[in-house]
Amino acid sequence: MAKPLQHISHTAPGATRRRAGATRHSTLDGSNTMTSFRFGHAADPDWRQAVDRCLTQIGSVPQEATLGFLYVTDALADELDEIIRTFRGATGVDQWVGSIGLGICATGAEYYEEPAIAVMLGEFPTEDFRVFPSLVEDLDDFDLRNGEWMGANPPYLGLVHGDPSNALTEALIQQLAQRTTAGFLVGGLASARADALTIADGVTRGGLSGVLFSERVGILTRLSQGCSPIGPHHVISEGQRNILMRLDGEPALDVLKRDIGEILARDLSRLGGYIFAGLPIQGSDTGDYLVRNLVGIDPNHGLVAIGDLVEPGRELMFCRRDADTAREDLDRMLKGIKGRLPAPPRGGIYVSCLGRGVNLFGPDSAELKQIHAALGDVPIVGFYANGEISQDRLYGYTGVLTLFT
Structure with a gap:
């Protein structure tokens, strides 16, 4: 059994271990380090052009890429199926998770109310994660489908995306968190003018979907308040x-x-x-x-x-x-999570409230630029949510940062 998370902040067991099959490169002093995840982000009225620009930024796809993280503004909700299929075909990555949002974000950048895409390719051994479709009423079918995997690979933490219109979403969050050894989930509720679509391999809706990670995946997560x-x-x-x-x-x-x-x-x-x-x-x-x-x-x-x-x-x-207090608390959170990093993170997911971003931190991607100033060129993708998830609770006006090490 893994040691429980200290509230809001924790390094997963094995975070500093070398993982079989992960890409490494040598530094000047001859030591081996893990490479950063490939990612891209772009805005364009033509979704195909946005996808192409993201793929250009990604470049060659590592053989170790096994899980795609995808966030799309709701202006492209009608094309979400095609966007997923296009990325799957171009990258060879079969499994995908993510959400639509009224706003999305990436390293140092925010996109609101315009057609935009942010994508990142995670590199994890396939036995170390499990994507699951929407949980709408209970976890009975989830347990049947995933019980064997959970028994062999105890899930430590889950990244989840949910539908804010489902009255059972908060209860489902609590029940799913109990399936993890740390009792911890991160993520958020989709934000949209119409259907709150999420992604779990394909387009999902109506409930809670996402991915569970085993204890062998190195993860840190922390939350910042906005009030x-x-x-x-x-x-x-x-x-x-x-x-x-x-x-x-x-x-x-x-x-x-x-x-x-x-x-x-x-x-x-x-x-x-x-x-x-x-x-x-x-x-x-x-x-x-x-x-x-x-x-x-x-x-x-x-x-x-x-x-x-x-x-x-x-x-x-x-x-x-309070904008000033929110900036100070984000700075405190970033210093805290940076101080716990065993090595430069390979990538991250940032889920922030719709009431934050440009509405609290100001224009010109100020919130994401503050994160970039603290962490540097860490690949980060995410979205602006209609409720943020941390541990087994649903928050508001917060920012939840999760880093893979």
Whole structure:
């Protein structure tokens, strides 16, 4: 059994081991190092041109390339089947995972609301990963299909993509995380104007799909928050479903007004997209918390509704969406994950919230350029999600970085 992940950050067992069949090259001092994964990204109104430009950047495909990571803006959703088939034929890589998004990203670059593609070819022994199609209601069929592989190759961590319209998605995330030895998943929910399509070899929809990696794959992952607390922790004294009635024995709205300050309290219509509820994660040694939207206020009865079920006795705090704090926290996360790297990473996946990126960090790919400044020319692909996945939870306004070592 693998040692459990320290919350949000961990080096997988075997991360520094040489893996059979992996590509190596020699440095000037004669030591062997693992080569970076091949990747490409491009925007073009013609999806064929975007694919060709990605393939040009990839160049010759290593024989060891076995798993493709593919992220496509939803402007190309109708062509997703053809895009997958074209990459499969051109690279010889049969297995693919990924998602569509209103925005996608790659090393130092972000693409929004334009036809764009980001692709990376991972090099893993085929017995060390398992792609699975959408889980829509339960894991019964998943266990039947994958039980033998999981018994021989205990899965350590999963990269997953989900459909935000499926009410069971969060429960499926929790159940699938229990199938891994670390209890850990990373990924996000597809974001789209129409169907929330995901990729698991072909186009999938309606549930949770992705890939599980065995304990032999070297992986590090960490999460960065995009909101900062603005007041103390409060105890939910009384609540029903998603409605906060009393905090610390006082009407919930009175507590909210006190925490946000007099100026904001005069005009509560300004709170949307700026002030949120934060639910501290019990047992977290990093002070981690789940950010949830404020979805309603009842001034007559002092009630506050949030985008999650409330539980009397649980702690809650109010948070502010803050660009400066988000940049500082991303920098903290990058320093932390960089300090744990046993060697330069071969590639990575970055899943960020739609509320981040240009909407929080500013234009000109500022969020991805901050990552590039910290890590250098590491191949990274990913997307802007409608909810981010880390460990066994669904987050909001966060960035989840996963590196392969």
